[in-house]
Amino acid sequence: MAGKSFVGAIDNGTTSTRFLIFDQAGNPVAEHQAEFKQMYPHSGWHEHDPLELVSSTSECIDKACEKFEAKGYSLSDIKAVGITNQRETTCVWDTKTGEPLYNSIVWTDTRTHRIVHELKARKGADQLQPLCGLPLSTYPSSTKLLWMLRHVDKVKQAYEAGRLAFGTVDTWLVYKLNGGLDANVFVTDATNASRTMWMNIHKLEYDDKLISFFGLDTKTPKLHLPKIVPSSSPDAYGKLASTKLKGTKIAGCLGDQSAALVGQNGFVPGRAKNTYGTGCFLLYNVGEKPVISTHGLLATVAYDFSPQGLKPVYALEGSIAVAGSSVQFLRDNLGFFPTAPKVGELAQTVDDNGGVVFVTAFSGLFAPYWYDDVKGTIWGLTSYTQKGHIARATLEATCFQTKAILDAMEKDAGVKLQELAVDGGMSNSDLCMQTQSDIIQIPVDRPKMRETTALGAAIAAGFAVGVWKNFDELKEVNSEGRFFFKPKMSQAASDKMYKRWTKAVEMSKGWEDDEDEEEEEQPKL
Numbered sequence: 366m367a368g369k370s371f372v373g374a375i376d377n378g379t380t381s382t383r384f385l386i387f388d389q390a391g392n393p394v395a396e397h398q399a400e401f402k403q404m405y406p407h408s409g410w411h412e413h414d415p416l417e418l419v420s421s422t423s424e425c426i427d428k429a430c431e432k433f434e435a436k437g438y439s440l441s442d443i444k445a446v447g448i449t450n451q452r453e454t455t456c457v458w459d460t461k462t463g464e465p466l467y468n469s470i471v472w473t474d475t476r477t478h479r480i481v482h483e484l485k486a487r488k489g490a491d492q493l494q495p496l497c498g499l500p501l502s503t504y505p506s507s508t509k510l511l512w513m514l515r516h517v518d519k520v521k522q523a524y525e526a527g528r529l530a531f532g533t534v535d536t537w538l539v540y541k542l543n544g545g546l547d548a549n550v551f552v553t554d555a556t557n558a559s560r561t562m563w564m565n566i567h568k569l570e571y572d573d574k575l576i577s578f579f580g581l582d583t584k585t586p587k588l589h590l591p592k593i594v595p596s597s598s599p600d601a602y603g604k605l606a607s608t609k610l611k612g613t614k615i616a617g618c619l620g621d622q623s624a625a626l627v628g629q630n631g632f633v634p635g636r637a638k639n640t641y642g643t644g645c646f647l648l649y650n651v652g653e654k655p656v657i658s659t660h661g662l663l664a665t666v667a668y669d670f671s672p673q674g675l676k677p678v679y680a681l682e683g684s685i686a687v688a689g690s691s692v693q694f695l696r697d698n699l700g701f702f703p704t705a706p707k708v709g710e711l712a713q714t715v716d717d718n719g720g721v722v723f724v725t726a727f728s729g730l731f732a733p734y735w736y737d738d739v740k741g742t743i744w745g746l747t748s749y750t751q752k753g754h755i756a757r758a759t760l761e762a763t764c765f766q767t768k769a770i771l772d773a774m775e776k777d778a779g780v781k782l783q784e785l786a787v788d789g790g791m792s793n794s795d796l797c798m799q800t801q802s803d804i805i806q807i808p809v810d811r812p813k814m815r816e817t818t819a820l821g822a823a824i825a826a827g828f829a830v831g832v833w834k835n836f837d838e839l840k841e842v843n844s845e846g847r848f849f850f851k852p853k854m855s856q857a858a859s860d861k862m863y864k865r866w867t868k869a870v871e872m873s874k875g876w877e878d879d880e881d882e883e884e885e886e887q888p889k890l
């Protein structure tokens with residue numbers, strides 16, 4: 366094995382942490398995955414224990430390293446580690462103790478909907494998206510931090526004392542994995558910072574106008590924000606202070622959806638990928654200038670590999686809040702099947718959705734709709750309806766939202782996508798991917814190796830330490846064994862199904878009205 370180089374990748378998704386070790390051909394040679402606890406303390410709330418995010422990461426590193434060594438490889442050949450993470454999820458800690466001040470509020474959490482309504486009425490609200498790329502919603506970190514500042518005494522006190530540190534999950538993990546207070550590495554990359562609403566997307570710097578809109582003081586400072594550094598850097602992210610890889614550099618960092626675009630070789634403008642994980646996120650490479658959407662999409666940073674002499678690259682994004690999590694809902698809340706992959710079998714017990722449409726709006730509807738007055742709604746139930754119809758409608762919901770996003774993207778970018786690269790847990794379902802192709806009427810291109818998010822993080826780290834030197838060396842990575850799902854349904858039949866979906870979405874609107882909001886009390890902590 367002498368002379369070989371490997372790169373590790375930490376992938377902290379919404380439901381689990383993974384650590385993978387990739388060889389130079391981009392193949393995973395060892396990996397370990399650990400689920401962590403999902404906390405739903407009230408309707409619409411979703412939290413993670415920030416310390417468990419760290420402990421599950423260390424556990425995965427050590428277990429994957431053991432498997433790597435058992436295969437006869439040497440840990441000293443792991444040249445660097447990259448990190449990729451669920452985005453927007455908001456972590457807070459005390460700068461003097463390094464201790465978390467509250468559970469991490471997860472990106473799916475909708476407790477901030479009243480704050481969002483209040484902010485939308487504030488002067489200057491219409492100027493935010495052109496500056497930061499995101500619409501005001503419950504989704505970004507900014508509104509989650511405001512909620513903590515209003516409702517969590519410890520957070521308020523730390524802010525007043527000038528000791529409040531904010532970080533998305535990348536920042537928190539990098540800080541803790543470096544040893545916390547002692548090394549005090551406090552950084553983020555532009556792909557993650559672009560999900561806060563505080564970063565100017567054109568300059569990749571925090572913007573005073575954005576920060577003051579949210580009424581935050583980062584000057585005194587009461588609130589400490591991490592420094593924004595490139596996504597690939599040999600020195601900015603420090604090194605692992607413990608685990609079997611103690612001393613190994615952390616050299617790359619990308620939000621998970623950006624990482625998946627990189628792992629899908631999405632380096633060329635016009636390339637798009639759709640990742641079906643807990644949520645589903647379509648990113649379309651638009652090149653070196655951001656495109657500010659006027660059709661319900663987000664502008665985000667695809668990657669910043671500036672130390673490699675490249676300009677930062679942007680993407681248009683369509684974010685779907687609920688994808689694989691709807692399959693988990695059928696599994697855990699309704700007890701339809703014991704494991705997620707069984708959803709396909711159940712859906713195949715029927716020939717079609719039997720007239721059922723499931724608007725899976727557990728967190729309202731994100732792109733391109735941004736409806737926060739919708740809750741999950743199943744339409745078209747009759748005495749004929751079987752579990753299989755509901756399973757089918759569940760898979761179809763993500764496919765329909767993907768079509769709505771592609772239609773919006775076509776209007777924003779002025780181009781029609783020719784094929785869609787896919788990955789993520791739910792893309793393992795052949796039925797779901799065939800349905801996707803039928804609904805969007807273009808081929809869906811699924812790689813054999815679907816750990817593209819982790820691969821993207823490994824590429825960012827590998828670039829920084831010279832394991833790979835340019836995109837050309839990556840041309841063949843993950844190119845083997847790709848499968849193309851081609852449309853089998855007629856355009857007319859596909860259009861008919863989509864029309865029913867659009868009708869269901871419109872009919873679901875307005876479920877939660879102001880009266881409900883007044884009656885519903887904000888739960889006390």
Ligand SMILES: Nc1ncnc2c1ncn2[C@@H]1O[C@H](COP(=O)(O)OP(=O)(O)O)[C@@H](O)[C@H]1O
Pocket residue numbers: 377378379380381641642643644688689690691692693705706707708709789790791792793794
């Ligand atoms: N064969 C399958 N069919 C449909 N959904 C699946 C299948 N396998 C996994 N999933 C769904 O994929 C999700 C996990 O995907 P993953 O990419 O690991 O997500 P994350 O990175 O958000 O944690 C789960 O929500 C699960 O329900």
Ligand SMILES: O=P(O)(O)OC[C@H](O)CO
Pocket residue numbers: 378379380450451452453472620621622640642643644645
């Ligand atoms: O956990 P995933 O893969 O659904 O990704 C979460 C996203 O980063 C949220 O924006």
